[in-house]
Amino acid sequence: MIKVGINGFGTIGKRVAYAVSKQDDMKIVGVTNTKPSFEAKFAVDSGYKLFASFPDKKDLFDEAGVPLAGTVNDLVDEADLIVDCTPSKVGAENKEKLYVPNKTKATFQGGEKGHVGEVSFNPLCNYKDALGKDYVRVVSCNTTGLTTTLGALDDAFDIGKIRAMLIRRSADPGISHKGPINAIIPDPIHVPSHHGPDVQTILPHLNIITTAVKVPTTIMHMHSVMVELNQDVTEEQVKEVFRNRPRVMFLNTKDGIRSTAEIMEFARNLGRPWSDIYEITVWEDSISIKDNELYYFQAIHQESDVVPSNVDVIRAMFELETDPMKSIQKTNKSLGIKS
Amino acid sequence: MIKVGINGFGTIGKRVAYAVSKQDDMKIVGVTNTKPSFEAKFAVDSGYKLFASFPDKKDLFDEAGVPLAGTVNDLVDEADLIVDCTPSKVGAENKEKLYVPNKTKATFQGGEKGHVGEVSFNPLCNYKDALGKDYVRVVSCNTTGLTTTLGALDDAFDIGKIRAMLIRRSADPGISHKGPINAIIPDPIHVPSHHGPDVQTILPHLNIITTAVKVPTTIMHMHSVMVELNQDVTEEQVKEVFRNRPRVMFLNTKDGIRSTAEIMEFARNLGRPWSDIYEITVWEDSISIKDNELYYFQAIHQESDVVPSNVDVIRAMFELETDPMKSIQKTNKSLGIKS
Secondary structure, X not given: OEEEEEEOOOHXXXXXXXXXXXXXXXXXXXXXEOOOOHHHHHHHHOOOOEEEOOHHHHHHHHHHOOOOOEEHHHHHHHOOEEEEOOOOOHHHHHHHXXXXXXXXXXXXOOOOOHHHOOEEEOHHHHHHHHOOOOEEEEOOHHHHHHHHHHHHHHHHOOEEEEEEEEEXXXXXXXXXXXXXXXXXXXXXXXXXXXXXXXXXXXOOOOOEEEEEEEEOOOOOEEEEEEEEEOOOOOHHHHHHHHHOOOOEEEEOHHHOOOOHHHXXXXXXXXXXXXXXXXXXEEEHHHOEEEOOEEEEEEEEOOOOOOHHHHHHHHHHHOOOOOXXXXXXXXXXXXXXXXX | OEEEEEEOOOHHHHHHHHHHHOXXXXXXXXXXXXXXXXXXXXXXXXXXXXXXXXXXXXXXXXXXXXXXXXXXXHHHHHOOEEEEOOOOOHHHHHHHHHHOOOOOEEEEOOOOOHHXXXXXXXXXXXXXXXXXXXXXXXXXXXXXXXXXXXXXXXXXXXXXXXEEEEEEEOOOOOOOOOOOOOOOEEXXXXXXXXXXXXXXXXXXXXXXXXXXXXXXXXXXXXXXXXXXEOOOOOHHHHHHHXXXXXXXXXXXXXXXXXXXXXXXXXXXXXXXHHHOOOOEEEEHXXXXXXXXXXXXXXXXXXXXXXXXXXXXXXXXHOOOOOOHHXXXXXXXXXXXXXX
């Protein structure tokens, strides 16, 4: 049993802790939080050992009556691997300050620069690149979504230039201090957005350019994807490729799934923790080929689509499983994802 | 003085009434409304003669104490031309029922099908096509925006395939009954959105495909535009083309214009009625050329960018001015648009 510590029990951290706890080859030995917040209390109530992110802030927890098992240093000592779910850039600092000195393996999230890990990772695209590695970066929610579907198309067909427009949710549902309330923000103003180059950290040969805007919604990112085809392909062939891709789910407007709102309600019906939807949801009836170019819409549950990857990467780094599909299916089964 | 009637004194109608009233070669002889709403009262307070859209609803106005000058039939008799600003599809009905039988010229808005008019119209692209015509359709806000910038590029350069992603405001600011509140809606789910074919009603030779989503905002549409270039072009050359295009305005993120919210605040500073911004606003610092493809972001004030076209089209239909640029500059001067 690989002993896993979660550094940063927030949006991603709490979900990865749950997902790891559902596996039979790894377990959670503790999680950290910076302060005795409702999330920290939830960690304790969930039965996780809680460690203070900052040793000099231990008193805050004592005063709030939230029991600590130690500080982050203790957790790094105890764990075989740390899943770093701290805010962007903090992960890279933690690597140098905590994980490397302690010779503790670690994974990082997509907010970190690509070079924080020896490789960037999506199990569907490059599982084997992570075998035996000490430091791996799991790519962001958007990059996971793009590489999941584009990687499948790239495996199946001779594809040309890819253009993707990302319409991004501006804040997660549990956040009240961010905007915009009523505006569309081109972000960045200048192409490419970082997503295209980030896709290339996993699929370097893809010719992709991305543009992005932020809009006043908290639920899901939307991608309008355009893929030039260098061979004759039918819409049915594309559907077949996506149907056979693990962690891709088809949805249809004819079933009443007209927007991200209905996807999230569909996800609540599934009854998973936090009403998550780990799958990349592709509107089947958006798939269209015109003049040798493929068009489709997909939506990304930004809080949870990276969670299965965060499990698979641990299995790869400890070589618990060397066959990508076996790990993917094991993770899927544990989380209720149809394979 | 051409006598102009406005059928439908709403979002577009009240603005066109204002714009026509600022001209020295045409005047407003009356406007219609369906009921004695705050907009109808505003029409009377503004000094316009008010006509009931439905003869059998005259009593409603009498009961509300809102003075009528007659019904829409009287207005159609009196006017040389009707600007039809009724809801989508009603305009086509009015044409057959009211305007053709009375031999009254009429213009229509972009919500109508292309064939409602003898031509579809953007004065910057095809002013002369409307000379002497009886029925002309002014294209929608989005199509006006796309044809204004793409037409300029097409005039200046050898351009290839155009891809545009439209991120649409879902309702106008004065509307409270429409959604979404918190969702992104792919609309339509299947390419192309109607905008690409609508651009081709004016510039039929353009190879354009558009996709569109609706988002929870009331202020402005955003376009992420991608244009393949069949010749070497520099970013500076593109900027020069847009600088010389009437009704295109450059904005810059470095001036603090980061989103549609700042554009609207900039427009409020301008002090025009309803804080309108008639110009197609292009982020100058979004203009970028990579691998012979041009990228830019533009934003469209959906309530007002068609207003200048609605003036120019009248001048063309009565051949008050046969030189496009002279009409455009006359309209611009009257509305405070820099040429």
